[in-house]
Amino acid sequence: MKELQYLNKFFKTYKKQLILGILITAISKLFTVFVPKLIGSTVDVIDRYLKSDVKDIAIFKAELLQNILLIIGTAIITGIMTFYMRQYIINMSRYIEFDLKNEIYKQYQKLSLNFYKKNRTGDLMNRISEDVSQVRMYTGPAIMYSINTITLFLVALIFMFKAAPTLTLYTIIPLPILSLLIYKISKEIHKRSTIVQQYLSKLSTFSQETFSGISVIKAYHIENHTLTDFTELSKESKEKQISLVQIQAFFFPLMMLLIGISNIIVIYIGGKQYMNNEISLGTITEFIIYVNLLTWPVATVGWVTSIIQQAEASQKRINEFLQVEPEIKNTTKLSTPIDGDISFKNVTFTYDDTNITALKDISFDLKKGETLAIIGKTGSGKSTILDLVSRLYDTNQGEVLIDSKNIADLNLYDLREHIGYVPQDAFLFSDTINNNVKFGKENATEAEVVEAAKNAYVHKNIINFKDGYDTILGERGITLSGGQKQRISIARAIIKSPKLLLFDDCLSAVDTETEEKILNNLKELTTATTTIIVTHRISSAKNADQIIVLDHGRIAEKGTHKELTKAGGYYHKLYEKQLSEKDS
Numbered sequence: 001m002k003e004l005q006y007l008n009k010f011f012k013t014y015k016k017q018l019i020l021g022i023l024i025t026a027i028s029k030l031f032t033v034f035v036p037k038l039i040g041s042t043v044d045v046i047d048r049y050l051k052s053d054v055k056d057i058a059i060f061k062a063e064l065l066q067n068i069l070l071i072i073g074t075a076i077i078t079g080i081m082t083f084y085m086r087q088y089i090i091n092m093s094r095y096i097e098f099d100l101k102n103e104i105y106k107q108y109q110k111l112s113l114n115f116y117k118k119n120r121t122g123d124l125m126n127r128i129s130e131d132v133s134q135v136r137m138y139t140g141p142a143i144m145y146s147i148n149t150i151t152l153f154l155v156a157l158i159f160m161f162k163a164a165p166t167l168t169l170y171t172i173i174p175l176p177i178l179s180l181l182i183y184k185i186s187k188e189i190h191k192r193s194t195i196v197q198q199y200l201s202k203l204s205t206f207s208q209e210t211f212s213g214i215s216v217i218k219a220y221h222i223e224n225h226t227l228t229d230f231t232e233l234s235k236e237s238k239e240k241q242i243s244l245v246q247i248q249a250f251f252f253p254l255m256m257l258l259i260g261i262s263n264i265i266v267i268y269i270g271g272k273q274y275m276n277n278e279i280s281l282g283t284i285t286e287f288i289i290y291v292n293l294l295t296w297p298v299a300t301v302g303w304v305t306s307i308i309q310q311a312e313a314s315q316k317r318i319n320e321f322l323q324v325e326p327e328i329k330n331t332t333k334l335s336t337p338i339d340g341d342i343s344f345k346n347v348t349f350t351y352d353d354t355n356i357t358a359l360k361d362i363s364f365d366l367k368k369g370e371t372l373a374i375i376g377k378t379g380s381g382k383s384t385i386l387d388l389v390s391r392l393y394d395t396n397q398g399e400v401l402i403d404s405k406n407i408a409d410l411n412l413y414d415l416r417e418h419i420g421y422v423p424q425d426a427f428l429f430s431d432t433i434n435n436n437v438k439f440g441k442e443n444a445t446e447a448e449v450v451e452a453a454k455n456a457y458v459h460k461n462i463i464n465f466k467d468g469y470d471t472i473l474g475e476r477g478i479t480l481s482g483g484q485k486q487r488i489s490i491a492r493a494i495i496k497s498p499k500l501l502l503f504d505d506c507l508s509a510v511d512t513e514t515e516e517k518i519l520n521n522l523k524e525l526t527t528a529t530t531t532i533i534v535t536h537r538i539s540s541a542k543n544a545d546q547i548i549v550l551d552h553g554r555i556a557e558k559g560t561h562k563e564l565t566k567a568g569g570y571y572h573k574l575y576e577k578q579l580s581e582k583d584s
């Protein structure tokens with residue numbers, strides 16, 4: 001229960017619902033227990049009438065009617081109470097589920113990129129959905145059934161002891177055995193259903209990957225191979241399902257068996273006591289109903305125990321993520337304005353998961369409004385420089401300075417607010433083009449969206465779509481070409497009018513002519529914006545104020561286009577190569 005203590009703060013928040021729920025449950029059980037008593041007394045009325053010598057049908061009918069009305073009235077009150085019991089307790093569990101999901105989501109958003117690299121998306125999704133659902137079973141049904149069982153048991157036992165103490169003792173003997181058996185079965189059911197769940201998620205992951213990669217599967221003609229793998233997996237899944245169904249099939253027969261045993265005990269012992277004139281016929285009837293009334297709540301003790309165990313395990317997984325401290329923290333609440341100077345002072349950076357030193361002793365100074373182009377072979381550390389400027393990671397050695405201040409001392413949210421970042425793989429949401437561009441500036445007007453799209457040279461493509469800017473992108477919408485995606489992603493960055501613009505090889509899918517037009521537009525737009533362009537193309541780099549050539553994380557060459565084309569190094573060779581490709 002240690003992990004579940006985390007939820008106590010939610011119970012405090014919803015204490016009104018909880019207390020009312022508990023009270024109503026207790027009162028409703030009191031009424032439930034009246035029903036067997038009333039049925040018992042009805043049987044006694046009939047019994048007395050049949051045995052009596054002087055039969056007054058009018059009195060008999062009146063007594064019968066009174067009992068029937070009381071039974072109906074009690075049943076109605078119990079029904080209403082049960083409704084409110086669920087309203088308070090189950091609703092409370094839904095509120096807690098909602099709060100907990102929001103809390104986890106908020107924490108996920110705070111966590112650094114490294115956390116996402118270390119944990120699988122499926123695991124993150126599971127903890128916020130499946131695990132929270134398991135915990136909800138504890139905060140709702142488990143609490144409700146526990147109160148139900150405790151109050152019903154206490155009230156029924158008082159009534160039973162008052163009516164026939166010896167018979168009560170005999171009647172309750174099988175109940176703990178029932179509870180223990182149900183507990184054992186519930187545990188086994190849980191074990192097997194976890195395996196079934198795992199297989200279901202394996203099946204859906206497999207199907208999802210197959211559908212996403214369907215073009216590759218078809219192109220390589222491996223449909224049969226994929227089908228064999230799927231059949232194998234679903235066969236295993238079916239076997240696990242059958243094993244679960246087998247154990248579930250035990251549940252009800254076992255309950256029936258134990259109820260049957262209790263009923264036989266009541267009839268046998270009760271019958272003997274009736275013959276000895278110790279109890280009435282009505283009491284036997286009353287007890288048979290009690291046995292049936294108590295069986296389900298007693299069975300739920302086992303079930304509730306297993307729910308609590310599952311919830312404890314799930315809350316442990318949730319707590320693990322809630323307790324993770326974000327590696328990148330905002331160090332100041334004060335707002336820090338950003339002007340736009342960027343400096344790297346002997347920066348060395350090693351990724352802690354792979355131990356790859358991506359940057360070695362990098363230094364450069366970039367003034368507000370200047371453009372830096374970074375060029376280099378794949379894996380040379382270009383993107384890592386951008387990650388450090390947007391503080392997705394902190395440096396291991398050296399300093400990254402923005403406006404001569406250490407980047408770690410700036411307000412993180414202000415910094416990111418002023419950055420327009422265009423990643424290597426343009427990511428667009430399944431939403432309209434309009435909203436995808438506006439993502440960079442929520443309150444942007446339509447004219448601003450159009451202006452940004454024009455500057456990113458994608459406006460003409462957009463207006464050619466049937467729904468224009470309202471075209472839906474993504475799975476259920478239109479599929480854009482790589483170059484179109486990149487340009488929408490650029491429009492999203494420039495609409496923000498950021499102080500720092502970071503382009504990570506985001507013109508690679510755009511032809512050189514369009515690239516030139518976009519870069520020319522940017523030149524005019526970004527006179528006060530410091531820009532870093534990561535690229536493999538000389539055409540993207542040549543107009544930059546400074547160019548850096550990276551090689552295995554080190555600066556191999558540094559200068560302007562003019563200087564580097566004369567230097568005879570990697571840049572020069574690349575320039576010659578790309579020039580000859582252009583001419584041919």
Ligand SMILES: Nc1ncnc2c1ncn2[C@@H]1O[C@H](COP(=O)(O)OP(=O)(O)OP(=O)(O)O)[C@@H](O)[C@H]1O
Nearest residue numbers: 117351353354356358377378379380381382383384
């Ligand atoms: N998140 C990460 N975790 C661990 N290692 C990483 C991570 N990102 C990059 N690396 C490693 O760091 C090195 C530099 O990567 P980086 O992405 O900065 O190179 P790049 O020059 O941008 O490459 P490309 O031109 O292919 O995009 C590579 O060896 C890469 O494998």
